[in-house]
Amino acid sequence: MNKTKQYKSILSIFLLNLSLYTTAQHLLVKDGFVRELPPKVRYTAAYFTLENLDQKAKKLIHISTPIAREVQLHETKKVKNEVFMERKQAFNIPAQGQLKLEPKAKHLMLIGLKKRLKQGDEVKFKLHFQDGSKQTMTLPIRASHTLHHHH
Numbered sequence: 001m002n003k004t005k006q007y008k009s010i011l012s013i014f015l016l017n018l019s020l021y022t023t024a025q026h027l028l029v030k031d032g033f034v035r036e037l038p039p040k041v042r043y044t045a046a047y048f049t050l051e052n053l054d055q056k057a058k059k060l061i062h063i064s065t066p067i068a069r070e071v072q073l074h075e076t077k078k079v080k081n082e083v084f085m086e087r088k089q090a091f092n093i094p095a096q097g098q099l100k101l102e103p104k105a106k107h108l109m110l111i112g113l114k115k116r117l118k119q120g121d122e123v124k125f126k127l128h129f130q131d132g133s134k135q136t137m138t139l140p141i142r143a144s145h146t147l148h149h150h151h
């Protein structure tokens with residue numbers, strides 16, 4: 001085999017693996033972080049964007065992490081100048097669309113933190129979807145000076 005041929009076959013194997021990897025991951029995680037709060041606070045919030053490359057819509061129904069007792073799906077709302085958080089049963093990710101979790105909007109609430117979160121550390125999550133599929137993601141912890149509003 002000459003050099004060019006060899007290179008081409010390596011490239012095609014690489015591309016094949018890459019496409020398999022994308023299918024297995026279902027969704028791309030972008031711009032994610034967990035908010036670092038003072039050590040005495042037993043909850044925090046997490047934000048990220050999920051991009052759905054699939055032709056089918058997805059429904060995020062449950063999330064777990066080893067560092068918190070519970071992870072809830074929340075949405076911050078404002079009604080007549082009063083800000084509150086509503087607990088959701090699911091978040092939809094449209095086909096070839098995205099779900100955005102960000103401050104003052106949809107977010108994850110990590111309740112009953114089991115350890116101190118420090119900037120620079122990472123948090124592992126397991127995402128469960130309605131179709132039975134699961135996906136893991138790792139988010140960095142980022143410092144923040146504003147306290148997350150909580151009920």
Ligand SMILES: [Cu+2]
Pocket residue numbers: 045074075085107108109
């Ligand atoms: Cu919340």
